[in-house]
Amino acid sequence: MKYFKRIRTDIPTQPFLDEIADVSDAWAVATGRQDKIAVQREALAIPLRGLRKSKLFGRKRRDVHESRWTTGSVDYPLARAFIEDVAAELDADLSRAKIVCLPAGRKVYPHIDRGEYYKLRGRYHMILKSTAGSWMKAGDEEIRMNEGELWWFDNNQVHEAHNDGDQDRIHIIFDLLPADMRQKAAHATERARLRMLEDA
Numbered sequence: 001m002k003y004f005k006r007i008r009t010d011i012p013t014q015p016f017l018d019e020i021a022d023v024s025d026a027w028a029v030a031t032g033r034q035d036k037i038a039v040q041r042e043a044l045a046i047p048l049r050g051l052r053k054s055k056l057f058g059r060k061r062r063d064v065h066e067s068r069w070t071t072g073s074v075d076y077p078l079a080r081a082f083i084e085d086v087a088a089e090l091d092a093d094l095s096r097a098k099i100v101c102l103p104a105g106r107k108v109y110p111h112i113d114r115g116e117y118y119k120l121r122g123r124y125h126m127i128l129k130s131t132a133g134s135w136m137k138a139g140d141e142e143i144r145m146n147e148g149e150l151w152w153f154d155n156n157q158v159h160e161a162h163n164d165g166d167q168d169r170i171h172i173i174f175d176l177l178p179a180d181m182r183q184k185a186a187h188a189t190e191r192a193r194l195r196m197l198e199d200a
Helices: 014-021 032-036 071-075 077-089 179-199
Strands: 004-008 044-051 067-069 092-102 107-111 122-129 134-138 141-145 150-153 159-162 169-178
Touching (some): 004 141, 014 122, 067 092, 077 092, 092 179, 169 179
Antiparallel strands (some): 004 150, 044 067, 107 159, 134 141
């Protein structure tokens, strides 16, 4: 397959699910994703890492490389440790991350993740809960990802997802900046900073 690659299998998922269940109204704390991104309107999200607004430098959000742990991420130490472990294993830098719930019968509509941020990064899905297997399509390829699996996929292709099961589908979704792209990201940020200073 060109657009999907399975990285790990047999990851114990219940501890992560317990961690989410221990947080009161976990899915209701942040609704920006479904409120502002039309193709994601049927999904719920718990932000773990987000962009640094102080580093916008006049750029669109999709072009901002810098990210940080959210305040609420302290409630999810297992999820944080997992992402850090994968980043270390792949010699990559942490970028944006979230836990996403796609309720039964809901979908993520076809789209491409456009922008400089996405061009330089890999997108990963760790499947925490998916009783029917998580159907996903990227380009002309379709797969079903199973609970306890970690996948990379190419989100620069048109992609979509549908929960055709009868229970919530829950993934940890995160981006990683490969070592060979660090310099490009740093240069892009510095160029944006200098442009902002020149325009001031």
